[in-house]
Amino acid sequence: MTTPLRERMRLVREEAIVDVVNRLLADKGYDFMTVDEVAAEVGMAKASLYKHFASKEALAAAAMVRVLERALAAMDEIERAATPRPAIERLHDMLRWTMRTLYEGRMPSLPAQNSALRTVLTADKVYVNLLLRLSDRLGGWITEAQRDGTVSASLPPEVVLFTLYARACDPVLPLLKASGQYTPDQIYEWLSQTCFGGLHGTAAGAALHAGVGAPGAAAPAQAGPRLAVAPARTRSPAPGEAPRKRRPASPQARNRKSPTG
Amino acid sequence: MTTPLRERMRLVREEAIVDVVNRLLADKGYDFMTVDEVAAEVGMAKASLYKHFASKEALAAAAMVRVLERALAAMDEIERAATPRPAIERLHDMLRWTMRTLYEGRMPSLPAQNSALRTVLTADKVYVNLLLRLSDRLGGWITEAQRDGTVSASLPPEVVLFTLYARACDPVLPLLKASGQYTPDQIYEWLSQTCFGGLHGTAAGAALHAGVGAPGAAAPAQAGPRLAVAPARTRSPAPGEAPRKRRPASPQARNRKSPTG
DNA sequence: GTCTATAAAAAGATAGAC
DNA sequence: GTCTATCTTTTTATAGAC
Numbered sequence: 001m002t003t004p005l006r007e008r009m010r011l012v013r014e015e016a017i018v019d020v021v022n023r024l025l026a027d028k029g030y031d032f033m034t035v036d037e038v039a040a041e042v043g044m045a046k047a048s049l050y051k052h053f054a055s056k057e058a059l060a061a062a063a064m065v066r067v068l069e070r071a072l073a074a075m076d077e078i079e080r081a082a083t084p085r086p087a088i089e090r091l092h093d094m095l096r097w098t099m100r101t102l103y104e105g106r107m108p109s110l111p112a113q114n115s116a117l118r119t120v121l122t123a124d125k126v127y128v129n130l131l132l133r134l135s136d137r138l139g140g141w142i143t144e145a146q147r148d149g150t151v152s153a154s155l156p157p158e159v160v161l162f163t164l165y166a167r168a169c170d171p172v173l174p175l176l177k178a179s180g181q182y183t184p185d186q187i188y189e190w191l192s193q194t195c196f197g198g199l200h201g202t203a204a205g206a207a208l209h210a211g212v213g214a215p216g217a218a219a220p221a222q223a224g225p226r227l228a229v230a231p232a233r234t235r236s237p238a239p240g241e242a243p244r245k246r247r248p249a250s251p252q253a254r255n256r257k258s259p260t261g
Numbered sequence: 262m263t264t265p266l267r268e269r270m271r272l273v274r275e276e277a278i279v280d281v282v283n284r285l286l287a288d289k290g291y292d293f294m295t296v297d298e299v300a301a302e303v304g305m306a307k308a309s310l311y312k313h314f315a316s317k318e319a320l321a322a323a324a325m326v327r328v329l330e331r332a333l334a335a336m337d338e339i340e341r342a343a344t345p346r347p348a349i350e351r352l353h354d355m356l357r358w359t360m361r362t363l364y365e366g367r368m369p370s371l372p373a374q375n376s377a378l379r380t381v382l383t384a385d386k387v388y389v390n391l392l393l394r395l396s397d398r399l400g401g402w403i404t405e406a407q408r409d410g411t412v413s414a415s416l417p418p419e420v421v422l423f424t425l426y427a428r429a430c431d432p433v434l435p436l437l438k439a440s441g442q443y444t445p446d447q448i449y450e451w452l453s454q455t456c457f458g459g460l461h462g463t464a465a466g467a468a469l470h471a472g473v474g475a476p477g478a479a480a481p482a483q484a485g486p487r488l489a490v491a492p493a494r495t496r497s498p499a500p501g502e503a504p505r506k507r508r509p510a511s512p513q514a515r516n517r518k519s520p521t522g
Numbered sequence: 523g524t525c526t527a528t529a530a531a532a533a534g535a536t537a538g539a540c
Numbered sequence: 541g542t543c544t545a546t547c548t549t550t551t552t553a554t555a556g557a558c
Contacts, residue, residue, distance in 0.1 A: 010541095029376070031292045031376075032377075034532085034533060034534085035533075036533075044542075044543090045544075046534090046535085046543095047535085047536070047537090047541090047542075047543070047544080047545095048543070050534095050535065051542080052541090055534080055535080056533090056534065056535090115290070115292075145462075146462065148464065149462045149463055150461065151460050151462050152458075152460060152461060152463075153462060155451055155454070155455070155460070156451070159437065159455070160460055162432070162433040162436050163455050163460060165432075166432050166433050171423075171426075171427050171430065172420070172424055175423050176420065190416055190420050193413070193459075194424050194459070195459060196459045196460050196461050197458075197459040198457045198458040198459030199412050199413060199416070199421055199424060199456065199457050200411065200412065200413060200458055201406075201407065201411055201413040202410055203409065203411050271523095295550085295551065296551075296552065296553085297550095297551075297552090305523095305524075305525090306525050306526075307552090307553085308523090308524075308525070308526085308554070308555090309523060309524050309525070311552095311554075312523055313523090316552080316553080317551095317552070317553090
C-alpha cells in the first residue's frame with residue numbers, strides 16, 4: 001500500500017513545479033511565462049523539467065487542473081457549512097473565494113479569449129471534465145437561486161455562470177489592488193456589489209424610465225474627484241532586476257551605438 | 262491649403278494599415294498578431310510596412326489611439342442628442358457602443374493585465390492623453406449620475422469607471438456570441454442588465470439578510486437546463502487554412518508521450 | 523517607398539554524457 | 541533523472557537593390 005519512495009519524491013517534485021507555474025501564470029500569463037524561468041525558479045535544469053512534463057502546455061494544464069480542483073474543494077467546504085444556507089449566499093461565498101485567489105496572486109490568469117492556452121486546454125480531457133463538473137455544480141446553485149427569486153430568473157443560467165466565471169479574470173480587481181489605496185475587503189465588497197447588485201443606485205429604476213433622478217438623493221461625499229486612470233501599472237524593471245523578458249528582437253540596437261562598443 | 266498628393270496617399274495607406282491591425286488585434290490579440298500577417302493582409306512587403314510604422318508596437322499603438330478617438334466621437338454623438346438626457350442614459354449608450362464594437366470584432370483586445378502591449382502604451386503620450394480625456398469625460402457623467410442617485414453613490418467613481426472599461430474586454434460577450442444561439446440585442450440586453458442591475462432578482466435584498474427567498478417567486482421556464490460550457494471555442498484551423506501561427510517550436514516529433522514512461 | 527533576402531534573437535524542445 | 545550544450549522554428553527588424 002505504501003507508495004514507493006521514488007514515486008513519492010517524484011510527486012513532491014512535481015508539486016513544487018506546479019506551484020511555481022501557478023504563480024508565474026498568475027503573475028505574467030501563459031505567453032510571458034518561459035520554461036527557462038520555471039526551471040530557474042524551481043532550481044533544476046530545463047531538460048530535467050521536461051522529464052516531468054512533456055511540454056510548456058502540459059505545465060500550464062497541470063496548473064489549471066489544480067486550480068479547478070481547489071475550486072471544487074471550495075464548493076465542498078461551503079456546502080459543509082453547518083446550517084444549510086440559501087444558494088445565493090453560497091454563490092456569494094464562491095465569488096469571494098475567486099476574488100481572494102485572484103487578489104493573492106494564486107489565480108493562473110485564464111486564457112482571456114484566444115490565448116494559446118485555450119487551444120491546449122480544450123483538448124485536455126482531465127481539464128475539460130473538471131470544468132464540466134464545476135459548471136454543473138455551480139449551475140445547480142444558480143438555478144436554485146433563480147427559483148427562489150434571489151437571482152434574476154430572466155437571465156439564462158449560462159449568462160449567470162459566465163458572469164461569475166469572468167470575475168476570475170476581472171481586470172478591475174488588479175487595477176484597484178494596484179492603486180494601493182484600498183483594503184482587500186473594500187475591494188471584495190465593491191466587486192461583490194457590482195456583480196450581484198450592479199452599478200445602479202436607489203433612484204435607478206425610476207430614473208431610467210422617467211428620465212429624471214430622485215430629487216433628494218444623497219450626493220456623494222466629494223464634489224468632483226479627479227479620476228486617476230491607473231497610470232503605468234507596468235513595473236518598470238527596477239535597476240537591479242532583469243530587463244523585461246520576451247522583447248523578441250531588437251537586433252541592431254535602437255539607437256545605433258558604435259559597433260566596437 | 263491642399264495637402265500634397267503624396268501626403269494624402271500616405272495617409273490613406275496608413276489608414277488601411279491601421280484598419281488591418283485593428284481587426285487582427287480584435288481577432289487574435291497583440292501577442293498572436295504577427296507583422297508578416299499585417300503586411301500580407303494589407304498587400305505590401307513587410308519592409309515597406311516598416312517605412313510607415315517604426316515597430317509592431319507602433320502599429321498597435323496607432324490602432325489603440327484610433328479606438329480611443331472613436332470612443333470620444335461616440336461620446337460627442339451621444340451628447341449631441343436633441344433632448345438633454347440624464348447621465349445614466351448616456352452611460353448606457355456608451356456601454357452599448359462598447360459592446361457593439363466588441364461584438365463586431367472592431368475592439369482591439371485590450372492588454373488584459375500584463376500584456377506586452379501595456380508596457381508600450383503606457384509610454385505613449387498620445388495614447389495616455391486620449392485615455393485621460395476619455396476618463397475625465399466619463400468621470401463627469403458618472404459623478405453626475407451618482408449625484409442624481411441613478412448610480413450607487415457608495416461606489417468610488419473609479420470603481421464605476423473601471424467596471425465600465427472592463428466591458429471592453431468582457432469575455433462573456435464573446436462566449437455568448439460564440440454559442441450562436443442568441444441575437445446581438447439579447448446579448449446587449451443581458452449584459453446591460455448584469456452591468457447596471459447586477460445578477461440579483463427581486464427577492465434578493467430580503468433573502469440575503471433573512472436567509473430565505475420569496476415564496477411565490479416566479480420559477481424559470483426550464484427546470485434544470487444543462488449548462489454548456491462553451492466547448493472548444495478555438496477555431497481548429499480549417500482544412501485549407503494556415504495551420505495556426507505562433508506555435509513556437511516543435512522541431513522533432515511530438516509522439517513522445519508522457520515523460521514518465 | 524517598394525521589393526527580396528537576410529540578420530538577430532528568443533524560446534521551446536532535445537541529445538547525450540553521467 | 542539530472543545536467544550542459546545544442547538544435548529548430550518563429551518572429552521582429554533591417555540591408556540594399558531599384
